[in-house]
Amino acid sequence: MSHALYIGRFQPPHHAHLASALAALEHSSQLTLALGSANLARSIKNPWTPAEREELWRLALAAAGADLGRVRFCALPDRFDAERWAADVRGLFAPGDPVTLVGYVKDDSSAYLHWFPGWERLVLPELEGGISATELRRAYFLEGPDSPLLPGHLPAATLPWLHDWANTPDYARLQVEWQAVDAAKTQVPAEQREQLWLWRDGEDILVHQRPGPIGAGLWELPGVALPAAVEGAGTLYSGGGRTLTGQTLSWVALAAPPAELRADLQRLPLAEALVNPRQFYADHAVIVDKLLD
Secondary structure, X not given: OOEEEXXXXXXXXXXXXXHHHHHHHHHOOEEEEEEOOOOOOOOOOOOOOHHHHHHHHHHHHHHOOOOHHHEEEEXXXXXXXXXXXXXXXXXXXXXXXXXXXXXXXXXXXXXXXXXXXXXXXXXXXXXXXXXXXXXXXXXXXXXXXXXXXXXXXXXXXXXXXXXXXXXXXXXXXXXXXXXXXXXXXXXXXXXXXEEXXXXXXXXXXXXXXXXXXXXXXXXXXXXEEEOOOOOOOOEEEOOOOOOOOOEEEEEEEOOOOOHHHOOOOEEEEHHHHHHOHHHEOOOHHXXXXXXXX
């Protein structure tokens, strides 16, 4: 049995994604669709859960005549650690299984296509006239589900689902978040720095609940902004895509925060934190998991 593996966030799956999946099914007997960023909270970058993205994929594939019995869906968490993430990917298959990676080199986010020696690659051309999922999300949230941009780039079978989802509280919250992120990007520097504290007290950690509008209600580690060029204390976390408002360098100290930051902190059992990563802002759940592992 031959296996094709197609990795992506698919937020949402669009025509180019569908064309790639159908090409993979022509090439291999089984297709695994790995739904990335599965452990991150709802946001304007990741509005739909793995289960919701699977629903969208099933609608699109069924309408295209694909045999869904040959398709497997897997939730793939973000690790912000290449070695751990690659181990997760390899773990989707038994040792020795013939695997073909599906995709095309788009930007730095496609570097993983070279991380799996011994696996074949099915390199596909970028769909002519295609558009990024980011642009489609922007139209969906800022123009609404009836945006004229959507029918030309999204599988028709997914449009009713997306129209219905626009009636949910999550849609309304993310509309506000998108506007807030756009406003914040005009007010903050391209590179931001912050000092965070991961404070463990017995079997609990102490967290703050974000008031919004960006990441409203999510847990986060307590912290403060740092001036430009100032370095913090502890482990440095960096890299694009960690936060919604731009490049953020975060230093995380395993210690109690200053007294003035403790007033509104909440106790959260560590065990609960580890099994609810999607309740955390940005990559804070990943940080907790790595530093307290």
